[in-house]
Amino acid sequence: MTLQSIQGLHHFTALSGDPTENAKFYVNTLGLRMVKKTVNHDAPEMYHLFYGDNEGTPGSSITFFPQMSEAQGQPGTNMVTELGLRIPESSLNYWEQRLDQKEITYQKEEWLEKETLKFSDNDGLQLRLVPSKSDDFKTWSNSRVPEKHQIQGMYHVTLSIQKTETTGKILKEMGFKQEGQGFFRAEDGSVVKLKEENKQGRMGKGSVHHVAFKAGDSENHSLWRDKIQKMGMRPSPAVSRKYFTSFYFRIPSGILFEFSTMGPGYTSDESVEELGSSLVLPEKLESRREQIEKALPSFNEEEIK
Numbered sequence: 523m524t525l526q527s528i529q530g531l532h533h534f535t536a537l538s539g540d541p542t543e544n545a546k547f548y549v550n551t552l553g554l555r556m557v558k559k560t561v562n563h564d565a566p567e568m569y570h571l572f573y574g575d576n577e578g579t580p581g582s583s584i585t586f587f588p589q590m591s592e593a594q595g596q597p598g599t600n601m602v603t604e605l606g607l608r609i610p611e612s613s614l615n616y617w618e619q620r621l622d623q624k625e626i627t628y629q630k631e632e633w634l635e636k637e638t639l640k641f642s643d644n645d646g647l648q649l650r651l652v653p654s655k656s657d658d659f660k661t662w663s664n665s666r667v668p669e670k671h672q673i674q675g676m677y678h679v680t681l682s683i684q685k686t687e688t689t690g691k692i693l694k695e696m697g698f699k700q701e702g703q704g705f706f707r708a709e710d711g712s713v714v715k716l717k718e719e720n721k722q723g724r725m726g727k728g729s730v731h732h733v734a735f736k737a738g739d740s741e742n743h744s745l746w747r748d749k750i751q752k753m754g755m756r757p758s759p760a761v762s763r764k765y766f767t768s769f770y771f772r773i774p775s776g777i778l779f780e781f782s783t784m785g786p787g788y789t790s791d792e793s794v795e796e797l798g799s800s801l802v803l804p805e806k807l808e809s810r811r812e813q814i815e816k817a818l819p820s821f822n823e824e825e826i827k
Contacts, residue, residue: 523741523742525742525746526738527696527709528696528698528708528735528736528737528746528781529697529710529736529738530708530709530711530712530735530736531581531676531678531708531710531734531736532580532735532782532784533572533581533584533676533734533782534583534584534585534602534679534730534734535586535730535731535732535734536584536587536605536728536729536731537587537590537591537645537725537727537728537729537730537731538586538589538643538727539588539589539644539645540588540819541569541586541589541819542820542826544571544586544588544643544644545571545823545825545826547644548573548643549666549826550825551620552573552607553662553665553673554573554574554584554662554665554673555573555574555575555578555664555665556571556572556573556826557572557573557574557577557578557583557788557798558571558572558578558788558797558798559571559572559798559799559800559801559802560572560801560803561801561803561807561814561818562587562590565590566807566810566817567814567817567818568588568589568590569586569588569821570586570587571586571588572584572585573585573586574675575661575662575674575675576660576661576662577660577788577789577797578765578797579675580736581656581658581675581676581712581736582659582660582674582676584676589819590731591725591726591727591729593724593725593726593727594645594646594726594727595645595646595723595724595725595726595728595729596726597682597723598682598721598722599684599719599775600683600684600776600777601681601723601729601730601777602679602680602681602732602777603680603681603682603723603730604648604680605648605676605730606650606651606676606677606680607649607652607673607674607676608653608654608655608674608676608677609652609653609671609672609673610653610655610671610672611653611654612653612670613653613670613671614639614651614653616668616671617639617671618630618639620667621639621641626641627641634705634713636653636654638651638652639651643728645727646727646728648680650677651673652677654674654711655674656711659672659674677712677713678713679714679715679733680714680715680717681714681775681777682717682718682723683716683718683719683775683777684719684720684775685718686704686716686717686718688773688774689716689773689775689777690706690716692753692773693706694706696735698714701713704716731778732770732778733777733779734768734781734782737781737782738783738784739783739785743769743781743782744760746781747769750771750781755771755773755774756771757769757770757771757781758770764790764791764804765785765786765787766783766786767782767783768780769781801815
């Protein structure tokens, strides 16, 4: 089999504070669907919350580890410092009014020749709404945002790095095409922005844990693991995350990348109608359910219904 290029952004995982407040922001304010409520497979006393479109389509999924850290994060060098979210081309005015209504401070900025809205979530994670239609998006009929204005997945991530040249070469090897200074676009239209930054940051609430990329089917995924190793980086063994299989590696700047398969997806253990409605655990943890549920922090889901 010939190695196929990385298709674009798959998902994004950040650290947050209180799980209820995190869910209220992404479900109630931004109108995303909670598509999976599970735990961190490696630290099951901690929630892992997934938001996305109606089915959690790869490229729409934004995930969080609530209360992984009590410290407040500070963006800086060798970190992922911004997440861009797609909105329909005609929806900028709607989102300005919605952010005003929710008393969220934002800046209107031109970015990649588009008018965008830049703001932070309730933990300080930097977000940007970018008008850019997605052809791979499933509307959620129960969203608090009308279907014609709903967020349509991830548009970009910004990597803040002291020296961007090496990372740019890695992105080109992955199949991203350079567009102007510091912008690299994937096959699915998603973008990685490289930004030179020397200021030191700190991991904590509002910081990004890792960014994941679409690596195709299991065979292509395996070929990519071999290639990353040959490029001089140290990929982890492939591990099943139930909804996709992943391996992890750090690029030379220290930022953690994840390469993920495209399936089987979030409907592997819940129907589309049931997504996010109950705590689901990987099979290896099911026997510990009672213990895990007692250890998890308080999460008032009534506030997001």
